[in-house]
Amino acid sequence: PKLLVQAAILQHIDLSSSIKQMTIAAPLLAQTAQPGQFVHVKGAGHPEPLLRRPISIAGVNREAGTLTLIYRIVGKGSAMLAALKPGVDLLDCLGPLGQGFALRGEKPLLIGGGIGIAPLLFLAQCLCPLPAEIIMGGRTQGELTFWQPLFKDACQHIHVTTDDGSLGVKGLTVDILPQMLARHFDMIYACGPQPMLRAVTAIAGTHRVPCQVSLEERMACGIGACLVCTCNTESGAKKKVCSDGPVFWAEEVLL
Numbered sequence: 001p002k003l004l005v006q007a008a009i010l011q012h013i014d015l016s017s018s019i020k021q022m023t024i025a026a027p028l029l030a031q032t033a034q035p036g037q038f039v040h041v042k043g044a045g046h047p048e049p050l051l052r053r054p055i056s057i058a059g060v061n062r063e064a065g066t067l068t069l070i071y072r073i074v075g076k077g078s079a080m081l082a083a084l085k086p087g088v089d090l091l092d093c094l095g096p097l098g099q100g101f102a103l104r105g106e107k108p109l110l111i112g113g114g115i116g117i118a119p120l121l122f123l124a125q126c127l128c129p130l131p132a133e134i135i136m137g138g139r140t141q142g143e144l145t146f147w148q149p150l151f152k153d154a155c156q157h158i159h160v161t162t163d164d165g166s167l168g169v170k171g172l173t174v175d176i177l178p179q180m181l182a183r184h185f186d187m188i189y190a191c192g193p194q195p196m197l198r199a200v201t202a203i204a205g206t207h208r209v210p211c212q213v214s215l216e217e218r219m220a221c222g223i224g225a226c227l228v229c230t231c232n233t234e235s236g237a238k239k240k241v242c243s244d245g246p247v248f249w250a251e252e253v254l255l
């Protein structure tokens with residue numbers, strides 16, 4: 001069930017110069033949220049409905065009744081979110097929304113690019129104690145260092161790539177994917193920019209490893225009503241990223 005709540009902001013911190021982490025009190029959402037789902041949020045009391053932004057759920061603590069959201073400041077909506085103060089402002093939060101990841105297999109490989117790493121954190125927590133590994137990629141060291149301690153307990157190995165070689169292997173996540181797949185992973189979960197997902201889908205297909213992709217699409221309503229977020233599928237039908245996704249089987253969508 002989708003809920004609309006006004007959540008108290010418990011913590012709101014900078015993870016890097018452009019990425020923030022917000023923890024909110026939302027016990028009902030925390031009970032039902034699944035990895036890969038998102039919430040559609042804005043500052044409570046803000047009159048501008050178009051400023052709602054879809055944010056991935058990066059962690060859930062069901063006992064404490066809290067949700068952790070990690071987002072990048074990219075424009076007006078997210079900049080307004082970034083200004084919200086714990087203990088003062090409330091977050092107007094619609095969710096949990098969308099179809100999340102199907103948890104299958106025994107040896108999962110997670111692949112995240114940029115802010116697409118955020119939903120994989122919640123996923124990695126849910127996959128425990130399976131021996132999950134993650135490939136995370138970004139442009140520079142500064143984009144990635146803060147993720148490593150967050151994934152340390154949930155993933156057995158963390159593999160890092162950066163465009164400029166300032167951390168881990170110089171190159172893209174997909175550059176090291178073929179050699180990783182020689183180690184018999186039985187499920188790939190990927191989230192990141194479209195070119196990355198396209199390359200992951202192709203390599204997963206060649207190696208016959210089932211693969212789920214989470215699409216980062218521009219959204220407006222977030223609930224399947226406006227059709228802003230449609231994507232094309234193998235069958236020719238259009239699907240809505242916000243309500244049919246954001247997670248799809250890789251062979252299902254045309255990237």
Ligand code: FES
Nearest residue numbers: 220222226227242
């Ligand atoms: Fe409106 Fe998906 S955002 S239908």
